[in-house]
Amino acid sequence: MKLAVEGLNSHYGPAHILFDISLEVGDGEVVALLGRNGAGKSTTFRSIVGLVEQRTGRIVFEGNDVSDQPTHAIVSRGLGYVPEERRIFTDLTVDENLEVGRQKVRPNAPHWTREKLFTLFPNLAEMRNRPGGRMSGGEQQMLTIARTLMGNPSLVLLDEPSEGLSPKIVEQMVEAILTMKKAGVSIVVSEQNLHFARLISDRAYIIERGRICFSGTMAELDARPDIRDTHLAL
Secondary structure, eight states: OOEEEEEEEEEETTEEEEEEEEEEEOTTOEEEEEOOTTSSHHHHHHHHTTOOSEEEEEEEETTEEOTTOOHHHHHHTTEEEEOTTOOOOTTSBHHHHHHHTOOOOOTTSOOOOHHHHHHHOHHHHTTTTSBGGGSOHHHHHHHHHHHHHTTOOSEEEEESTTTTOOHHHHHHHHHHHHHHHHHTOEEEEEESOHHHHHHHOSEEEEEETTEEEEEEEHHHHHTOHHHHHHHTOO
């Protein structure tokens, strides 16, 4: 098991946001965390990587309990996180942004180089000397993922990777995620876009109001229109 989350509760001040969240991710698996805006998807990711201080529960990554570890220690173990806000360095070039993300080679994870990443995201190869602030939203999303992969993670949390992107860029994002999976990276994707999730995911969890209300394969979810209509319809 690559990642196991058990009984995760998280608070922002007095507000109780996550209630006993439990989920699992296997080696080389793509898992979707589906839910509407405000359901708790981003808080789940932030809690897993230690960015929410008020959290309880157990988080086990590659057999190691990281529940009480700070973010930098969790990331240094090979858990990558791509936030929804992208957070690239706008004054740095594409090459410089990638260099910021560089970490050691890991025996249990693919080794990513600039050349491999430029093959994964051809758009970036054409603008390697361009500052991040002069890129489109889709290009910035690609750069954020590429920078995370420079850390050679064995698991990546992708927060809303398709949000606000053009259909053409979404297609490229699907291909990139499937290539990452084929390379051996385990991936958790938070999404509102069920169609996008279907194209890339093996299994899905649905979260609503901070609670997991469905867990199963994508085929099992497709067989439950009542679940989709209740928890995912806008």
